[in-house]
Amino acid sequence: MNEDIEKVLIAEEVIERRLDVIAERIRADFAREDSLQVVGILKGALVFMADLLRRVPLRLEIECLNVASYHGGTESSGQVDFLDVKLPEVKGRSVLVLDDILDTGRTLAAVSEKLYEMGARKVKTCVLLTKDKERAAEGEADYSAFEIGDEFVVGYGLDYDGKYRNLPYVGVLKESVIG
Numbered sequence: 380m381n382e383d384i385e386k387v388l389i390a391e392e393v394i395e396r397r398l399d400v401i402a403e404r405i406r407a408d409f410a411r412e413d414s415l416q417v418v419g420i421l422k423g424a425l426v427f428m429a430d431l432l433r434r435v436p437l438r439l440e441i442e443c444l445n446v447a448s449y450h451g452g453t454e455s456s457g458q459v460d461f462l463d464v465k466l467p468e469v470k471g472r473s474v475l476v477l478d479d480i481l482d483t484g485r486t487l488a489a490v491s492e493k494l495y496e497m498g499a500r501k502v503k504t505c506v507l508l509t510k511d512k513e514r515a516a517e518g519e520a521d522y523s524a525f526e527i528g529d530e531f532v533v534g535y536g537l538d539y540d541g542k543y544r545n546l547p548y549v550g551v552l553k554e555s556v557i558g
C-alpha cells in the first residue's frame with residue numbers, strides 16, 4: 380500500500396500532536412454542557428473520530444451518519460445523500476459533527492441543515508482537513524486540524540475507490556495508481 384503513495388503530506392506524529400490541541404479546544408468549549416452528541420460522517424471520519432474523541436474527557440454520546448457524496452472517483456458528485464434509515468435523535472441538543480475533509484463544503488452544509496431541521500439546538504463542525512479553495516456551499520468548519528492545497532488526498536480515513544483509509548498518515552497517490 381505504501382508503495383502507491385507519491386508523497387506523505389501530513390505524518391502520523393504531526394496529526395497526533397495536532398489532535399491534542401483540537402481536543403483541548405473542544406473540551407474547553409463544551410465543558411459547560413451536560414452532554415454532547417457527536418455525529419461522525421462515515422466512512423471518512425472513522426479514524427479521525429476514534430483518535431480525536433479518546434482525547435476529549437467529556438461525556439460524549441457518539442453516533443454515525445452514512446452520507447455519500449463521492450461515489451468512488453476523485454471529484455465530488457455535488458449531491459449529498461443520507462443513506463441511514465434512522466437518523467440520530469438530536470432534538471434540543473448540542474451536536475458536534477466530525478468529517479474527514481471540507482472540500483466543496485456541501486456535505487457539512489447539508490448535514491448541519493438536516494440536524495437543525497431535526498431540532499438540534501446548536502451544531503458545530505470539526506474536520507481533519509480543510510482544502511484551500513472556493514466553496515460551493517457556505518461555511519467553514521468550526522474546528523479544523525490542517526489546511527491543505529486543492530489536491531486529492533488519501534489515508535487517515537480518506538479513500539480512493541474504497542482503499543487506503545487505513546494509512547496512518549495523509550498522502551497523495553501516484554498518478555499511475557489513479558490512472
Ligand code: XMP
Nearest residue numbers: 423455481482483484485486531532537538
Ligand atoms: P464536500 O465536497 O462535500 O466533500 O466538502 C466532503 C467529502 O468528499 C470527500 N472528499 C475526499 N475524499 N480525498 C478523499 O478521499 C479527497 O481529497 C477528498 N476531498 C473530498 C470526503 O468523503 C468528504 O467527506
